[in-house]
Amino acid sequence: MEEIDKTFREAVADGRIHGAVLIAKDLTGKVDFSRSYGVRSLREEDPEKRPPMVADTPMRVASCSKFLTSIMVLKCVEMGLANLNGGLEKLLPEVAGLKVLTGFDDAGNPIEREPKSPVLLNSGLCYTLTFPLLQQYRKWQGLEIEQGYDNLDQNFKYPLLFDPGTKWAYGPSLDWCSRVIKRASGLSAEEFLQEHIVEPLGIDSDNMTFELQKHPNMQARRGDMTFRGGHTFTAESSSPGTGVLQYRDEEYWHEDIEPHGGQGIYTSPESYAKVLWSILSNDGKLLKPETRELLFKRALTLEAEKSFDEYCEQFKAFVPGVPVPAEIKHSHSLGGMLTLEDCDGDRWRQEGNLSWSGLPNIMWNIDKRAGMCTIWAFHMKPWGDPICIELGTKFEKAAFMMLKQ
Template sequence: MGQYGIITAFDDETNSASFKPDSTPITLRMLLTHTSGNEYDWMNPLLMKWRASRNEMPWGGPTVEDKAAIPLAYVPGTSWAYGPGHDWAGKAIHLATGLTLEEFMRRHMWTPLGIENDTSFWPKTNPAMKGRLADLSTLNEKGEPPAVDDPTWDMLRGGTECLGGAGVFTSAQAYYTFLSAVFRRDPRLLKEESYTELFRPQLDSTAEQALNEYLALSPAHTQFLALGIPHTVRKTWCLAGLLCLDGQEGRFKKGTTFWAGVPSTVWFMDHEAGICGTALCQILPPMLPAVIKLHEEFQRGVLAMAGNK
């Protein structure tokens, strides 16, 4: 990562990119907060052109290096962009412990919670899971029904390594078991001080402003990353996900944490209201407005049931 430097421009006539050298050290905290300068290629027009100039597909190839060893989008630590930091963090765990991310998470997370038979990076080869895989469905680009099966979709895009940013398969029950354990600060997973750090805002004022501008950069950024939360709600990032510094009337309180997965799965932890929840859809394309609206209605309904307004 960073071997190419920072991509600064792309010349369509010569089909070549321009780069600026950079040797800023990238920390684990940068990777986990999307401040490392490593942006997903499919989110960045310059990186998409760079990939095409090399006859490569975005997010293609079997390894983390194939997928994410690409030019940086900015000087590490100076901005915010959604990227494969968690994939690199998973790779770092493998190198540091000698365990694959599957083995590490099974030992330290899934088995202590009793969800080891419902969770894996490799469900198609897992005897306990391979016969229980849910179908992925797709709507048209306008988000219109009917939903139809999409048997060609490959969540891993040819990946043969554990991808810390997108790759764990699990059941709805196991997913909520993990979510509620983190929300309750279950000591089987982390120490109390680690939970405090997990939910603490991590961005300085410059990176926080960059995050809020990034979420409003395009309809795609807003749809995929802002999760239907208005731009008027100020946001930052914690190690657990998107952290809302303001509340939204009737939906969530100040300090609520959100994040989501590509098949339109969304979770939230409303610490002030004392509730957490998730809804799983298995619908593509990701985060269509109509689907996000359903998630919002679910969140509002949960808050109302809990007796909060």
């Protein structure tokens, strides 16, 4: 890992990145790596006053929240409080009754039909990001295209685009699951997070929460968001990987909203790595072994798997499974993306690898076959930044190669 240390120090020194956290650990003890580089904020103009990035720097992990929420939902299932295969009429009637949007009539009004299959916890919903038809519906609603409201209903109550189970699309199912958790358990999503993930793993509540405003210590230690240029997604840029690194303030640092299970958790890479390790090592602290296996089991139909691969090919700049090559066949479990092939023999992610990512170039994976988990976190936008992807992939591959030494 000496070469990785050198590479990341140089990347900070020449201004390609402002900072990063890298963590990797395997079951044999060969790999137990945790390094931090650079600074957690560019807010101060004087470089000498910029606080260092460390492994327990709290970050807004965005869609990396999905894995934590998946574990909480499976805990509800394990406790007999929810049913993955049942309809949502009792726990989430506002979603159970959604129809399929097929288009708009000449007057500009939406045309909808009843779905041919029920909306389940793990299927049927899409984010508006890559779907013009949903963007048109949002305009018809008189709402912003992208979520910017403090509640789930305004952000995500719009129709389906296909019959649940027939296709795959990146969507807000796990955002809605924070409400499912509350109704199923009687605990808020925050209370459930603390009781069933934070406490069992010995994580301090100042290191993992939906409610940042209630943790002033966490606020004081958190990383600011750094931008390369002015875009949120690399796909919006005409010259990806270019632009001056700059601090930018964002609303979610200053106000808590209704818990969004798909994107609303604040935590540190170090704390997140404890969750990855618990699942990899199968220590039973979070889930029983038989429930934990659902995280690694294909949950899509063959038809939906084909749709997943097509989505990854069509929307390369938005694919959460980066850096897995687009030509690798994918599926999805109840916890994240599964690779159905080895990415590079036994030298990198192997068949059955479970992974996902978050908007600020934060990526994790659990590889049962290799017996290793990793996370790399830059806490920088735009998503899919090619410099972050290149550096993070180098780290990941170096960690896997350590297993062969």
